[in-house]
Amino acid sequence: MAPPPVARRLRREAWGFMIGSLCFLAGALPFYAAWAGLIGTNVTFFVGSVFFTLAALIQLALSGRSVPRREMPTPDRVDWWAAAIQFAGTLLFNVSTVAALIAAVRDPDAVGAGWKPDAWGSAAFLISSFLAIVATKDRGELWDRDARTWHGTILNFVGSVAFGVSAVGAYVLPATGDLANEAWANGGTAIGAVCFFVAAMLSRRAIPQG
Numbered sequence: 455m456a457p458p459p460v461a462r463r464l465r466r467e468a469w470g471f472m473i474g475s476l477c478f479l480a481g482a483l484p485f486y487a488a489w490a491g492l493i494g495t496n497v498t499f500f501v502g503s504v505f506f507t508l509a510a511l512i513q514l515a516l517s518g519r520s521v522p523r524r525e526m527p528t529p530d531r532v533d534w535w536a537a538a539i540q541f542a543g544t545l546l547f548n549v550s551t552v553a554a555l556i557a558a559v560r561d562p563d564a565v566g567a568g569w570k571p572d573a574w575g576s577a578a579f580l581i582s583s584f585l586a587i588v589a590t591k592d593r594g595e596l597w598d599r600d601a602r603t604w605h606g607t608i609l610n611f612v613g614s615v616a617f618g619v620s621a622v623g624a625y626v627l628p629a630t631g632d633l634a635n636e637a638w639a640n641g642g643t644a645i646g647a648v649c650f651f652v653a654a655m656l657s658r659r660a661i662p663q664g
Contacts, residue, residue, distance in 0.1 A: 465600070468654040470509025475651035477502025481569070482643035492562050496555040499569040503551045507544040509654075514541045529592040533602065536585035543578030550575060570624030570639045571617040571646070580618055583611040606653045613649030616642045 480486045481498045490498060514537040522531040554569035590602040623638025633639055 465657045467509040467512040468657045470505045470512065471654035472651055474502040474505035474509065475647045475654065477505065479644055479647035479651065482640050482647065484640070487568070492558045492568055493555070496551065496558045496569055500548075500551040500555055503544060503547040507541070507548055510537070510541040510544045513537050527592075527595040529589045529595045530597055532585050533589035533596055536582045536589055539578050539585065540582035543575045543582060546572065546575035546578060571620045571643060573621045576614065576618045576621040579614040580611075583607065583614040587611060600658060603657070606657055609649045609653035609656075613646040613653070616646035616649060618642070620646065 477498050481495050481502065486498075487495045514534075522534050550572040551569050558568060586602055586607045589596065590604055590607045593599055593602050596602060619638050620640070620642025623633060623635035623640075623642060625634040626632070627634055
């Protein structure tokens with residue numbers, strides 16, 4: 455008997471990552487920031503972080519994963535930790551985007567006012583994306599073989615590195631009060647957002663037909 459036909463559709467969490475990525479990309483573009491204003495730009499970043507968190511929660515808890523157990527295959531355990539650390543990173547971005555929005559309201563003229571990827575959230579994304587690469591190495595043993603693909607994990611890793619570069623660029627130098635590198639701060643956010651968007655857009659899951 456022939457197997458039922460299979461269709462490929464976007465994964466459920468992909469929609470949240472795509473919307474969130476577009477928000478982060480928009481917020482990093484100078485012409486959008488000029489149009490939306492400091493408050494509007496920071497609201498955009500916050501909305502993007504919420505969509506990232508919702509998507510990460512779906513990926514962690516609602517896609518068939520189980521809490522790591524000793525008898526689980528190693529790729530599954532690594533994959534779970536990748537998703538868990540990613541979720542923690544999105545929560546850190548929730549906190550930092552809210553803090554940036556409040557700071558912008560209080561003192562819009564402060565140096566570096568406006569959100570940039572924070573060090574802790576960026577570090578969580580970097581660790582998560584590295585673990586995802588490790589899990590992808592043996593993707594045939596994963597609970598869902600479509601959960602990790604090479605194009606997705608590599609793009610997410612590059613995006614995480616870009617967010618890390620942005621966090622470094624956004625550091626305010628105590629001696630001068632200037633950003634360490636404004637081009638890194640904005641460019642890293644934009645590049646990271648594009649990488650995350652493309653990775654989410656390319657993610658597919660198998661849907662049996664009939």
